[in-house]
Amino acid sequence: MAEEAVTVDPRSYERDIIEVTYRGKRLLVEPVSPTQARVVRLISTDPADFLRPDLQPGRVGPPLR
């Protein structure tokens, strides 16, 4: 039931993910515009980092240089 509810386009599986350091934390981000990126994943061993709203996956904002 889950799979039919979600349209899956094989091409859309290719996501351009890059690793950046933002505010001292390592993030995997994907560009959404030439100057901005969306957080895909936070890489950290500190549990408190995962409660920070600015580092949540989906957040758009880390600037790309």
Add this chain to the structure above:
Amino acid sequence: MSQPAPATPEPAPARRRRRAPDKPAPAPAAAWADESAVPGVPSNIHCLVVVGQIEGHILLPSQNKTTKYEHVLPQLVAVEQSDAIEGLLVILNTVGGDVEAGLAIAEMLASMRKPRVSLVLGGGHSIGMPLAIACDYSFIATTATVTVHPIRLSGMIIGVPQTFEYLEKMQDRVVKFVVNHSRITEEKYRELMFRTGELARDIGTVLVGKDAVDVGLIDEVGGLREALAKLEELIAEHKRRAAAQKRTRTRGVTASSGPATQPDAPGEPPQDRGRPPSEER
């Protein structure tokens, strides 16, 4: 060679004044529009929302709403460790997703000490159901649905009987978890899982609101009001028990004349040191 005259005349020595401590340079203008500090409303509970699909080991396309286990699991560690957070409310509206990732989060939820209450709204399908029942107490909204169906596998299948045995083993993981964390019996759960005729292109059962409570999967029909009330009740109970444990431990240590022993870490169950068991838990 004579020194060149200074370009500007030296200023007259000013009166000694205490210099203000150097203020750090102001932070560069934030890149994100909503950086202004909004005063938060402190809450003693945290709210974990399980949405969309539970993402597995493959990143789903970005238009999908997903619950990322790699973020949720450390978040649960932070919630468990933090002194400021006293309880967790898990809100579910999910279509299901990866079984292993779902079970990972479910086991993590089930093995936490802090009070947790779950609330199924909209849908708690597939692996969303073990997530709901992993908490101390689960609620389902009147119109929310829970689907019980066998797990499915996609990818390359090898045509040997062992494939079926493997599938059975994987299915048993989920069945065991559900049976261990709810009031339903294994026979009843398997009956629901293998029922035909209810789902259009699938095998299984759709349980709406009260049906899920009647079969013994979810604890109670309710909404946010009931879920929060239950969570507050569990938090109060948890605090009461922790205080009682602390009292018993202190009493035991001062009363005993035996060798000094290491006190328990706070929150851990008291070790048996030969004292008579306390009347509380």
